[in-house]
Amino acid sequence: MPPTEQGATMNPRDGTDYLPISMLNQWAYCPRRFYYMYVLGEMEHNAPVLEGMLQHERVHAGGVESEGEARVHRRVYVWSDRLRIAGFADLVEVRGGVLLPVEYKHGRMGRWLNDHIQLCAQAMCLEERTGRPVPRGAVFYWGSRRRQVVELDAKLRARTEAAIVQARALAESGALPPPLTHRAKCRDCSLEPVCLPREVRRLREEAAGHGGAGGSCEPWRRST
Structure with a gap:
């Protein structure tokens, strides 16, 4: 069966949990957000999330269309038995094979x-399912009304496989990660009222007996 947006799917052959591809995006944005969504099943909707859901409605309708020389498949279910991941690609364009x-x-x-x-994980699933190489993908950003081509090189593939391992390890650890120190990311996150990053950081600082929290922030953010 295809997975939900948050829950894992099960391999009917051996009962193995498959990590949803969309959750890799959440983990890379913020491990604490990933834990709330994937392990604890928390989800809140703010204005950007609702707008994003509306923008996705046509894409998620499914089906196959022809656009010029390309064949466009919408909402394609993909999975990898090697990586134990599964999910949906918004579109898969087929042009010249x-x-x-x-x-x-x-x-x-x-x-x-x-x-x-997230895109690279989809591509690796497609490669496993079809036996064809997928050297690049694309992300269309509604805010820019433009498509960004992404080269799926060895470095990105290694990062993607590492993300899968680390996300699964976090889910199995049973330990909620501390909040990030990236204030802009926390401000934009729909789970901020549940996560309470400022309050948690303040309590940690008080418990540690000093007035400054260290730590670095990741060089990326979620675009939703």
Whole structure:
């Protein structure tokens, strides 16, 4: 059976949990957000999330269309038995026998590693299912009304496989990660009222007996 947006799907042959591809994006954006959504099943909707859902309605309708020389498959279910991941690609364009997965995102174009990891995971699933190489994909950003081509090189593939391992390990650890120190990411996150990052950081600082929290922030953000 195809997975839900948040829950894992089960391999009917051996009962193995398959990590939803969309959750890799959440993990790369913020491990704490991933844990709330995937492990605890929390989800809140703010204005950007609702707008993104509306923008996705046509893409998620499914079906096959012809656009010029390309054949466009909408909402394609993909999975990898090797990586134990599964999910949906918004679009898969087939042009001259070459597959191009396309992911749609709400925000503006940028170097968002979390989006690239999600796209790369879809591509690796397509390669396993079809036996064809998928050298690149694309992300369409509604905020910019432009498509960004992403080269699926060895470095991105290695990061994607590492993300899968780390996300699964976090889910199995049973430990809620601390909040990020990236205030802009927390401000834009729909789960901020549940996560309470400022309050948690303040309590940690008081418990530690000093007035400053260290730590670095990741060089990416979620575009939703």
